[in-house]
Amino acid sequence: MADLTTNFLGIRSPNPFWLASAPPTDKLLNVQRALEAGWGGVVWKTLGAQIKNVSSRYSAVDYNNQRVMGFNNIELISDRPLELNLREIRECLRLFPDRAMIVSLMADNDRASWHEMIAKVEDTGAHGIELNFGCPHGMNERGMGSAVGQDPEIARMVVEWVMEKATIPVITKLTPNVHSVVPTGKAVVQAGTNALSLINTIQSVTGIDLDTLIPNPNVAGHSAFGGYCGPAVKPIALKMLTTISQDPVTSRVPVSGIGGISTWKDAAEFMLLGATSVQVCTAVMKYGFRIIEDLCEGLSNWMDEKGFATIYDFIGKSVPAITKWEALDINYHIIANINQDKCVHCGLCYIACEDTSHQSIALSYGKPYNTYTVKTEECVGCNLCKLVCPVEDCITMEEHRKGDEYLNWTEYQKRGLPLNDH
Amino acid sequence: MAIANNRLSAEAYEQHFSDIHPPFENREAALVEANRCLFCYDAPCIKSCPTSINVPKFIKQIATDNVKGAAHTIFLSNIMGGGCSKVCPVEKLCEGACVYNLMHETPIHIAKLQRYATDKALEGQWQLFTRKPATGKKVAVIGAGPAGLSCAHVLSREGIDVTIYEKEAKGGGLMTYGIAAYKVTPAYCEAEVDYITSLGGIQILYNQELGRDITLAALQQTYDAVYIGIGVGIARQLEIPGETLAGVTDAIGFIYDIRSKGYPAVPVGDKVAVIGLGMTAIDAATQAKRLGAKEVTIIYRRTQEEMPCTTAELDLAKLDGCQVQWLAAPKEIKGQNGQVSQLLCDVMQLSAPDASGRRSPIPTGNTFTLEVDMVIKAAGQTPFEMLVQQEQLAHRHGRILINEHCATNIPGVFAGGDCVNGGKEVVDAVQAGKDGAAAILKFLSIQ
Numbered sequence: 001m002a003d004l005t006t007n008f009l010g011i012r013s014p015n016p017f018w019l020a021s022a023p024p025t026d027k028l029l030n031v032q033r034a035l036e037a038g039w040g041g042v043v044w045k046t047l048g049a050q051i052k053n054v055s056s057r058y059s060a061v062d063y064n065n066q067r068v069m070g071f072n073n074i075e076l077i078s079d080r081p082l083e084l085n086l087r088e089i090r091e092c093l094r095l096f097p098d099r100a101m102i103v104s105l106m107a108d109n110d111r112a113s114w115h116e117m118i119a120k121v122e123d124t125g126a127h128g129i130e131l132n133f134g135c136p137h138g139m140n141e142r143g144m145g146s147a148v149g150q151d152p153e154i155a156r157m158v159v160e161w162v163m164e165k166a167t168i169p170v171i172t173k174l175t176p177n178v179h180s181v182v183p184t185g186k187a188v189v190q191a192g193t194n195a196l197s198l199i200n201t202i203q204s205v206t207g208i209d210l211d212t213l214i215p216n217p218n219v220a221g222h223s224a225f226g227g228y229c230g231p232a233v234k235p236i237a238l239k240m241l242t243t244i245s246q247d248p249v250t251s252r253v254p255v256s257g258i259g260g261i262s263t264w265k266d267a268a269e270f271m272l273l274g275a276t277s278v279q280v281c282t283a284v285m286k287y288g289f290r291i292i293e294d295l296c297e298g299l300s301n302w303m304d305e306k307g308f309a310t311i312y313d314f315i316g317k318s319v320p321a322i323t324k325w326e327a328l329d330i331n332y333h334i335i336a337n338i339n340q341d342k343c344v345h346c347g348l349c350y351i352a353c354e355d356t357s358h359q360s361i362a363l364s365y366g367k368p369y370n371t372y373t374v375k376t377e378e379c380v381g382c383n384l385c386k387l388v389c390p391v392e393d394c395i396t397m398e399e400h401r402k403g404d405e406y407l408n409w410t411e412y413q414k415r416g417l418p419l420n421d422h
Numbered sequence: 423m424a425i426a427n428n429r430l431s432a433e434a435y436e437q438h439f440s441d442i443h444p445p446f447e448n449r450e451a452a453l454v455e456a457n458r459c460l461f462c463y464d465a466p467c468i469k470s471c472p473t474s475i476n477v478p479k480f481i482k483q484i485a486t487d488n489v490k491g492a493a494h495t496i497f498l499s500n501i502m503g504g505g506c507s508k509v510c511p512v513e514k515l516c517e518g519a520c521v522y523n524l525m526h527e528t529p530i531h532i533a534k535l536q537r538y539a540t541d542k543a544l545e546g547q548w549q550l551f552t553r554k555p556a557t558g559k560k561v562a563v564i565g566a567g568p569a570g571l572s573c574a575h576v577l578s579r580e581g582i583d584v585t586i587y588e589k590e591a592k593g594g595g596l597m598t599y600g601i602a603a604y605k606v607t608p609a610y611c612e613a614e615v616d617y618i619t620s621l622g623g624i625q626i627l628y629n630q631e632l633g634r635d636i637t638l639a640a641l642q643q644t645y646d647a648v649y650i651g652i653g654v655g656i657a658r659q660l661e662i663p664g665e666t667l668a669g670v671t672d673a674i675g676f677i678y679d680i681r682s683k684g685y686p687a688v689p690v691g692d693k694v695a696v697i698g699l700g701m702t703a704i705d706a707a708t709q710a711k712r713l714g715a716k717e718v719t720i721i722y723r724r725t726q727e728e729m730p731c732t733t734a735e736l737d738l739a740k741l742d743g744c745q746v747q748w749l750a751a752p753k754e755i756k757g758q759n760g761q762v763s764q765l766l767c768d769v770m771q772l773s774a775p776d777a778s779g780r781r782s783p784i785p786t787g788n789t790f791t792l793e794v795d796m797v798i799k800a801a802g803q804t805p806f807e808m809l810v811q812q813e814q815l816a817h818r819h820g821r822i823l824i825n826e827h828c829a830t831n832i833p834g835v836f837a838g839g840d841c842v843n844g845g846k847e848v849v850d851a852v853q854a855g856k857d858g859a860a861a862i863l864k865f866l867s868i869q
Binding site: 064343363369 | 470
């Protein structure tokens with residue numbers, strides 16, 4: 001049985017699964033239920049000057065009748081009295097001393113406000129602080145949230161204020177609403193943050209009600225850009241995480257991974273790209289806290305199968321496998337093969353290749369079932385047919401190298417090797 | 423009790439003849455199924471539909487909440503797509519070809535989805551087609567069955583005025599008069615005919631029978647072309663002793679009575695034998711049981727290997743409690759006081775395969791006797807040979823002969839459907855009507 005224990009800058013939790021700063025962590029009632037269910041820790045919903053929320057607040061993107069492929073919110077930071085939140089955090093720490101308790105903060109943009117807030121949070125006994133530099137709706141219009149995270153110099157300044165005061169670990173949460181998360185990441189690491197977390201939500205319009213013509217979520221006939229999250233954003237988050245894991249400056253600090261994590265597989269992927277802990281929100285907002293059971297069991301079983309005794313045996317293991325395109329091996333060549341015994345003759349591989357790729361699949365008419373075969377000399381090994389095929393392992397990509405040696409594009413050009421003639 | 427009508431309570435009739443293919447309860451249920459469709463390219467389901475309905479397209483349209491588009495896609499290929507969704511033997515057509523079968527998964531419920539879209543079209547009276555400007559041409563169609571209605575709809579869309587001559591008091595043909603009521607209700611059939619004619623340009627004249635009220639020669643005087651879709655009608659005789667005894671009826675008449683007179687009015691025996699194992703035999707056997715018969719035995723000359731009905735249909739009969747006597751052929755119907763009392767059958771065996779691989783049933787010499795008080799003949803139907811002969815149409819054993827342009831031997835007279843092919847599915851007749859319309863348009867130099 002693999003050991004899921006996580007030590008994040010000295011913040012210990014029985015597993016790497018934390019609840020992200022969000023509605024599920026905005027009060028003791030929820031958090032207590034989550035920790036009873038088995039969550040490793042929580043990032044308490046962002047505290048700051050008390051605000052007022054609107055109704056409605058959420059909207060979602062469904063895909064092929066599956067609900068909530070993507071999720072969007074225009075909810076602001078905690079709308080509960082600060083003192084009440086602090087009292088409940090203290091109580092939670094007393095009830096669950098073995099779980100990670102991190103408190104998300106978004107103070108007004110001055111040194112005194114940040115110092116005052118940090119003092120109050122540290123007074124509860126919380127284990128860490130997460131700086132919300134990412135919220136892309138509402139708070140950013142007031143110069144906070146993503147407005148801070150989008151400008152490396154402002155972010156650096158705020159982190160410097162924070163580090164003057166903080167005595168517990170500080171995690172800076174990055175916004176993805178930038179061309180690259182690295183500049184802000186670098187600035188805050190240089191300013192002394194102890195760790196990073198990413199990604200926060202992505203500004204979005206999830207859709208429009210085609211009867212009323214009002215975009216959602218609808219607040220009295222109007223909407224506003226919301227923060228997008230959920231399974232749809234996972235690939236974007238993984239890419240941003242990779243850039244942080246590969247940069248010499250930002251890779252010095254541990255990272256808590258966030259962005260569409262719904263299953264243990266998602267979590268393993270974030271950890272393989274460098275995350276020490278992972279944070280979950282949308283999946284529990286859809287299914288409740290009970291999903292923690294499979295998150296832990298699935299990760300543990302996979303680790304056993306792979307021979308990983310602890311999470312530290314695989315954190316970051318896939319980072320070196322992502323290189324620049326320039327370094328890829330041009331001599332590597334794969335060709336699709338359709339297993340005729342498994343083929344169900346749906347024709348999806350054919351039409352995808354014929355209409356949009358390289359016309360590399362031959363159709364032999366049959367009634368009612370056509371036969372599809374790969375034209376091996378035409379196939380460029382793009383994977384498209386395999387991706388659209390509904391049958392597992394029906395289409396496989398087989399290796400037929402163009403040459404024995406590793407050969408990248410730079411070297412290819414240097415040698416004056418020929419380009420395609422069509 | 424022997425043969426009697428009015429055997430059941432109103433509630434029991436209602437229950438026994440309620441729809442066996444209930445529709446989707448709601449939009450969500452339809453969407454779950456629609457989203458299961460893989461959207462195959464050059465899809466096997468399309469190729470397995472005689473009318474080539476673009477099934478993946480209409481299912482995708484349901485999935486995108488474009489139900490109007492879905493209905494249009496269906497009706498463009500098959501104007502009786504609503505009725506066909508209820509009566510088609512889909513397990514041997516579209517659903518039988520669904521690629522999910524090859525994955526050993528339940529095929530897409532194509533018929534149910536088709537019904538979802540077409541029901542909405544009929545309920546909402548969606549007008550999905552507009553007629554092209556009038557061409558000034560007029561065409562007569564004989565028979566308001568699937569072939570005739572399909573032909574008329576295509577012609578009307580192209581700007582031709584169509585008059586349909588129908589011998590019955592209602593349109594729909596076998597859909598209305600020859601199919602079990604729990605598959606498609608009389609009310610639905612009427613609504614479907616009304617929906618088809620709501621396009622405009624199609625007038626149906628009822629109680630007009632070819633050879634009695636009208637003649638081909640007269641129609642040719644008035645119309646630019648004539649399409650014959652008169653179907654088949656006469657039940658095949660068994661040619662055995664006792665066929666005239668009281669209690670012997672034919673499946674077509676039996677089902678016609680159920681459809682036209684109402685369930686309580688139709689008499690049925692305690693012990694019923696049904697001769698034959700086609701779709702009509704199944705419809706007769708199951709409905710005899712549902713009308714209150716205590717025992718129903720289907721008599722079939724061959725084995726399950728050769729049976730013309732689908733397995734799904736056979737299962738339906740078995741679930742209704744009907745028995746099947748395989749390898750049995752009726753030899754003599756015996757009676758008492760002019761009433762059926764026994765059915766004497768030959769025990770058959772299959773011969774060695776002939777050149778075409780077909781194994782004929784031959785008597786073994788053994789016989790057995792069934793105690794029955796009613797015999798329903800469902801050994802197929804024969805074409806109107808006398809009628810087509812009289813109208814001077816070239817034919818083979820009553821089946822009207824047509825060339826590759828659906829044309830008969832009489833210039834300007836076209837034909838299709840059961841009267842040409844001897845009797846196939848509704849969906850085949852719909853396609854025949856489309857083909858006939860295309861041929862007529864070409865003949866009239868419109869397309």
